[in-house]
Amino acid sequence: MMLSVVTPVPDAALPVEAFKDHLRLGTGFASSGSEDALLLGFLRAAMAAVEGRTGKALLLRTYQWTLTAWRDATRQALPVAPVAVVSELRLTDSAGSEEVVAAETYRLVRDTHRPLLEALGIALPMVPLGGEARVTFDAGFAADWTNLPADLAQAVFMLAAHYYEHRQSSGFGEPDMPYDVAKLIEPWRTVRILGGGRP
Structure with a gap:
């Protein structure tokens, strides 16, 4: 079995400005826009991690x-x-x-x-x-970020902020998913039986 994405999520669909606001609240982040590509990368990585853990596509x-x-x-x-x-x-x-x-x-x-x-x-x-x-x-849950389930959207922001704050770290000794993020996504996780057999 092979699953592939035909139409990837475009950069414009990702909430970079809202993520900047989230970082300002949590870390005192300030940016003139020069880090937008970096923030997009963290958002994509966090979204992929949340989707991988839950078996859910966030954006359509x-x-x-x-x-x-x-x-x-x-x-x-x-x-x-x-x-x-x-x-x-x-x-x-x-x-x-x-x-x-x-x-x-x-x-x-x-x-x-x-x-x-x-x-x-x-x-x-x-x-x-x-x-x-x-x-x-x-x-996917929605075509745009504002219509996602609030807990999943928050989990992506929290995980992306974690990646941002630990971007210089080697990752040794760090949990692969922070506890607060894991608790947010837990209700959305699908128990996989036989790789997609009868439910």
């Missing part, structure tokens, strides 16, 4: 997920949540021939923690032997 983007078999013939848990829409299901055989599966044969079951691709008939289309299925979908 398009993904492609490629797999060689369904774990269940009737439904398949998707690897990221929440999913807004499944735009395409494409099958490729061992010779490279492709077929787009009719959207009327499956549906998205929306769920904050474990969205599903579910067959509307007897089963999902069979993945060709030696071939693969590629699911294209949009996932």
Whole structure:
């Protein structure tokens, strides 16, 4: 299985100015704008860490997920949540021939923690032997930062500030996720069973 991002989050969608305000409150940070690229990097790193721990996409983007078999013939848990829409299901055989599966044969079951691709008939289309299925979908809580769940947005700011404050440190002896951040994201974590099998 392979998950890839088709449309990365653009720099303009990240709240650099709001993060500067957060740093001023916590650390006495002051900037003329010369550190914007550095702050963007910390925001992206913090967002990736929070997304990795929770299995959630924060800002809306398009993904492609490629797999060689369904774990269940009737439904398949998707690897990221929440999913807004499944735009395409494409099958490729061992010779490279492709077929787009009719959207009327499956549906998205929306769920904050474990969205599903579910067959509307007897089963999902069979993945060709030696071939693969590629699911294209949009996932994320919101298209802009202001509409994210407040605790997740705060967790990103706190973790990015932690990275900023310890940017000169080797990291030895530092926890990989500060306790306060871990507590904020804990309710959003998904317990993964069998790598996305039946919930």
